[in-house]
Amino acid sequence: MADAIAAQRGLQWQKMAAPILVIAILAMMILPLPPFLLDLLFTFNIALAMIVLLISLYTLKPLEFSVFPTVLLMTTLLRLSLNVASTRVVLMEGHTGADAAGKVIEAFGQFLVGGNYTVGLVVFIILVIINFVVITKGAGRIAEVSARFTLDAMPGKQMAIDADLNAGLIGEDEARRRRAEIAQEADFYGSMDGASKFVRGDAVAGIIIMLINIIGGLVVGMAQHNLGLGQAAEVYILLTIGDGLVAQIPALIISTAAGIVVSRVSSEQDLNQQMVTQVFGRPRALFLTSGILALMGMIPGMPNLAFLLIGGILAASAYWIMLRERAEAEAPPVETAPVKPEEPQEVGWHDVAQVDRLGLEVGYRLVPLVDKNQDGELLRRIRGIRKKIANDLGFLVPAVHIRDNLQLKPNAYRVTLKGVGIADGEAIVGKYLAINPGRVLGAISGQPATDPAYGLPAVWIDTSQREQAQTYGYTVVDAGTVVATHLTKVINEHAPELLGREETQQLLDHVGKQYPKLVEELTPKQLPVTSVQKVLQNLLEEQVHIRDMRTVLETLAEQAGRTQDTDELTAAARIALGRAIIQEIFGGAQELPVMALEPNLEHILMQALASRGDAGVGLEPGLAEKLVRETVSAVERQESAGQPAVLLSPPAIRPVLARFLRRSAPSLKVLSHAEVPDGRNIRIVSLIGSGA
Numbered sequence: 001m002a003d004a005i006a007a008q009r010g011l012q013w014q015k016m017a018a019p020i021l022v023i024a025i026l027a028m029m030i031l032p033l034p035p036f037l038l039d040l041l042f043t044f045n046i047a048l049a050m051i052v053l054l055i056s057l058y059t060l061k062p063l064e065f066s067v068f069p070t071v072l073l074m075t076t077l078l079r080l081s082l083n084v085a086s087t088r089v090v091l092m093e094g095h096t097g098a099d100a101a102g103k104v105i106e107a108f109g110q111f112l113v114g115g116n117y118t119v120g121l122v123v124f125i126i127l128v129i130i131n132f133v134v135i136t137k138g139a140g141r142i143a144e145v146s147a148r149f150t151l152d153a154m155p156g157k158q159m160a161i162d163a164d165l166n167a168g169l170i171g172e173d174e175a176r177r178r179r180a181e182i183a184q185e186a187d188f189y190g191s192m193d194g195a196s197k198f199v200r201g202d203a204v205a206g207i208i209i210m211l212i213n214i215i216g217g218l219v220v221g222m223a224q225h226n227l228g229l230g231q232a233a234e235v236y237i238l239l240t241i242g243d244g245l246v247a248q249i250p251a252l253i254i255s256t257a258a259g260i261v262v263s264r265v266s267s268e269q270d271l272n273q274q275m276v277t278q279v280f281g282r283p284r285a286l287f288l289t290s291g292i293l294a295l296m297g298m299i300p301g302m303p304n305l306a307f308l309l310i311g312g313i314l315a316a317s318a319y320w321i322m323l324r325e326r327a328e329a330e331a332p333p334v335e336t337a338p339v340k341p342e343e344p345q346e347v348g349w350h351d352v353a354q355v356d357r358l359g360l361e362v363g364y365r366l367v368p369l370v371d372k373n374q375d376g377e378l379l380r381r382i383r384g385i386r387k388k389i390a391n392d393l394g395f396l397v398p399a400v401h402i403r404d405n406l407q408l409k410p411n412a413y414r415v416t417l418k419g420v421g422i423a424d425g426e427a428i429v430g431k432y433l434a435i436n437p438g439r440v441l442g443a444i445s446g447q448p449a450t451d452p453a454y455g456l457p458a459v460w461i462d463t464s465q466r467e468q469a470q471t472y473g474y475t476v477v478d479a480g481t482v483v484a485t486h487l488t489k490v491i492n493e494h495a496p497e498l499l500g501r502e503e504t505q506q507l508l509d510h511v512g513k514q515y516p517k518l519v520e521e522l523t524p525k526q527l528p529v530t531s532v533q534k535v536l537q538n539l540l541e542e543q544v545h546i547r548d549m550r551t552v553l554e555t556l557a558e559q560a561g562r563t564q565d566t567d568e569l570t571a572a573a574r575i576a577l578g579r580a581i582i583q584e585i586f587g588g589a590q591e592l593p594v595m596a597l598e599p600n601l602e603h604i605l606m607q608a609l610a611s612r613g614d615a616g617v618g619l620e621p622g623l624a625e626k627l628v629r630e631t632v633s634a635v636e637r638q639e640s641a642g643q644p645a646v647l648l649s650p651p652a653i654r655p656v657l658a659r660f661l662r663r664s665a666p667s668l669k670v671l672s673h674a675e676v677p678d679g680r681n682i683r684i685v686s687l688i689g690s691g692a
Contacts, residue, residue: 433460558572
């Protein structure tokens, strides 16, 4: 127990380390620091730079030091903070002597450049040029090209992983780990490309700070402390040079580490082993170099000792390597027992893949939206979608199984139902979709698109254009919201198919905890679960929620003794839910504006139903076409007036009429007279089929 508490406290300190460090670095820019503390911090800065360099030498592949871009930012910020803190001390106390800003700055200003500020300026400028022009620029270019090549190679690497997974060479966990590693590699090189700008900016800032310190020191020394120009220059320029060198040397070390990290090729050997084996491990190259140096050492006027000494060392090294290789080649091979091949596992039911009830497939550029390691926002939204739909419809939809699909376009996604695609669209991570709701004040530039959920015209725009688009009246949403909205619409439209036998049983079990006698009396004594499922599916098909399961089950229990027909049971359940249906459509309005059938057409439909049992089949084709056309026209008029499209019909023909008109007018609600509760007034706004 004590060990667990201690470990928990250790984790808490680790979580607080980064915030404390950042706050401390920023505080150094504001708070004055004594010279002794400056000495400690400058020493820590040098030590930190050496640690980073050594770690970069011993890593086998760049991802082992994936935190390096952040370390680069932190060390740059630390150096700049120390520059600010030391500048304050130099300008305020520089007239007191060379050790005014601490012993470290004094040592770098006096010992390294011999107290000569002209030499110091030259050395400082050379260090900045090496850091800025050579190392940082090269490392940044390597990171940029590596990020581009890594991103271009992602589809091929993903396909290789899928091929190994399909062949059974790796498992799901290993495939997931490899995909995450590929994504991290692209993120790492992209971050390094941006982080190299920190070092370049640090070099520029170092030059500017040095000039400001020299000018400010001369002004302070001559104007405030009455020093001569020569004395002020000697004191303040030496202190400035020491300050600049003590900051630029760690910067050069960090830049070297950055170049080493991004230029590494992943291998099983660290950089030291690679250098020894690949550069100094070829005896032919060493012998040839030794001979050339020996010839140059024999030329009169050349430094003979240096050339002959290095040539002799290279020749001896080449001879030693050759002897070692010959000994290894002549050594008898070590006999190893033959490895018995593993017996392939017998094929079983675990090899039969089940079809996902509800799935979401994404292209590789949308993986960050659904990746836990990258804090994918779409995962949280999908959980919210399931919760909202459960509250709206009254049952828990199956979990959405998410997977990447390399056969899709990089920015594409597809919603599947029972393994079959039922909807698709495109989303661009990092951009916003500006949807035109129909009334906007002006056009906005971007990539033209169509809202995948509702088919409205839209434009993909950058983050900087978001406020402008909102000002123009566009509905602006991010990529995750685009996918989430489309998924919500698809789930609502296919809710009946998602309510399977298993979901129905789970729903009955859940209701049975609160109303055990009701569920026990209904199933399976009076109705089988399949009949209850069919009734619930019929209700969902006509966009009637099943939140009030008590009323539905009580109605089914009352009607089950009279009929087992699911259509009749559905009609009885709708009548019982009439108040909720009307409330859902019209809200609290007392007067209900509805459409109705012309009496003659109503009579014809009643006869057709009695004779054929299907209004669509029993009607003459011309009459059926005219009925559809007039209904669609009436629905459009209602919706343009801002009113719900509701058709009132006799109970006998309501089910078949609703099925007949559903495809032509999906937004139309077909109600029966019996479903209208008492206390609500009906107002007929249009008659359908008056010319029939």
